[in-house]
Amino acid sequence: MIILSVLFVIVLFIPGIFIYLFIRPRKTFEQKYQDAIEEEALLREIGVSEKCPSCGHTIQNDWIVCPYCHTKIKKKCVQCGKPIELPWNLCPYCGEQQQKPFMDEKTS
Ligand SMILES: [Zn+2]
Ligand SMILES: [Zn+2]
Structure with a gap:
């Protein structure tokens, strides 16, 4: 029973890792893209005006x-x-x- 439950956790865990690995790079890439856009907008803002x-x-x-x-x-x-x-x-x-x-x- 213990072995079964451990196996059950592992079976659930492994696809979880795969899903995590699959989703994570896309998320960070999107985040990077978003950051780049924000940075660009900020730089453009600094370019046209100052404080x-x-x-x-x-x-x-x-x-x-x-x-x-x-x-x-x-x-x-x-x-x-x-x-x-x-x-x-x-x-x-x-x-x-x-x-x-x-x-x-x-x-x-
Ligand atoms: Zn002059
Ligand atoms: Zn002033």
């Missing part, structure tokens, strides 16, 4: 001021008006030297 260093709100790449907390993120080029990083003294778009880059920073 305000002060309040953490999502802001556009070309915004020069955060509309939520009014923090200055970028400055406009004195020559072409394109948004450039605050520490930059030179405009990467037109090559214009920026005058007194930190002058208007303390007033606002």
